[in-house]
Amino acid sequence: MHAVKPGDTAIELSGVTKQFTTDSGTPYTALRDLDLRVAPGEFCAVVGPTGCGKSTTLTLVSGLERPSAGSVTVHGQRVAGITPGVGFMFQTDAILPWKTVLDNVSAGPRFRGVAKRVALADARDWIRRVGLAGFEDRYPHQLSGGMRKRVALAQNLINEPEILLMDEPFSALDVQTRAKMSGELLSLWDLTRPAVVFVTHDLEEAIALADTVVVLTAGPATTVKARFPIDLPRPRVVQEIRFERRFVDLYHQIWEALRAEVDAAYSQSTSLGEKEAS
Numbered sequence: 001m002h003a004v005k006p007g008d009t010a011i012e013l014s015g016v017t018k019q020f021t022t023d024s025g026t027p028y029t030a031l032r033d034l035d036l037r038v039a040p041g042e043f044c045a046v047v048g049p050t051g052c053g054k055s056t057t058l059t060l061v062s063g064l065e066r067p068s069a070g071s072v073t074v075h076g077q078r079v080a081g082i083t084p085g086v087g088f089m090f091q092t093d094a095i096l097p098w099k100t101v102l103d104n105v106s107a108g109p110r111f112r113g114v115a116k117r118v119a120l121a122d123a124r125d126w127i128r129r130v131g132l133a134g135f136e137d138r139y140p141h142q143l144s145g146g147m148r149k150r151v152a153l154a155q156n157l158i159n160e161p162e163i164l165l166m167d168e169p170f171s172a173l174d175v176q177t178r179a180k181m182s183g184e185l186l187s188l189w190d191l192t193r194p195a196v197v198f199v200t201h202d203l204e205e206a207i208a209l210a211d212t213v214v215v216l217t218a219g220p221a222t223t224v225k226a227r228f229p230i231d232l233p234r235p236r237v238v239q240e241i242r243f244e245r246r247f248v249d250l251y252h253q254i255w256e257a258l259r260a261e262v263d264a265a266y267s268q269s270t271s272l273g274e275k276e277a278s
């Protein structure tokens, strides 16, 4: 595992521009001159209007995409391929439907060559930690949405990733399950403390979870608008922290920055719709 030194940076995007070529062949600048730095063990939430480039930012860190300009480094190494030591969680489940919970969770270590007996024992431990003891032999279709998210968390955390990239991982869940999963995520994160980049549309969720909330501007040519340190003490009770005075103050402050971008994105999409209709 990477030895963390003071001042170390887990993730650094520096002057990043990302251009795509659209289906009509014209270039589209999704990100322009974007700087983002995440320290080892930091929980960073990224919020911004729809389509501004949140997922694109994650794909650059993961190595699935390359920047058109600027640099992306992970632990000081320029990203040049699929980044090792990175876990992912998306809105849709990435667990294998034909494998049991135990086989899904042990798949990572088995793939890395860990002996079967050790991988299975480790998987049983993680299954217990995510609250699924007794469900080892179930298949994903026999589980609720929240339980499948727990499997996905165990499947990631068993690999002790130094970086966890999460793209609206709980947005398909009902409100109560979502709040519960957020609380569980924080307890589990505390066990191995990876650096997290958590993309969400939900500002309450962002503040409740994160050490830092980063607000992106409306696209195109998205960049970082502002960065807010969240000084709420840990451990946090996710379902209750939103009633605290400091939480409400932070919410107002960050929403002020976010609202202008949401409004800008909305007017862009409505004027585009009007142009297309005329």
Ligand SMILES: Nc1ncnc2c1ncn2[C@@H]1O[C@H](COP(=O)(O)OP(=O)(O)OP(=O)(O)O)[C@@H](O)[C@H]1O
Pocket (backbone or CB within 6 Å): 020, 021, 022, 028, 030, 048, 049, 050, 051, 052, 053, 054, 055, 056, 057, 219
């Ligand atoms: N492969 C691609 N080719 C062309 N354009 C793309 C591609 N991937 C993303 N884009 C465009 O880049 C912009 C940013 O997309 P991205 O998915 O990163 O936004 P997002 O903030 O994650 O969106 P949402 O909040 O709706 O999930 C969008 O306008 C999208 O259409």
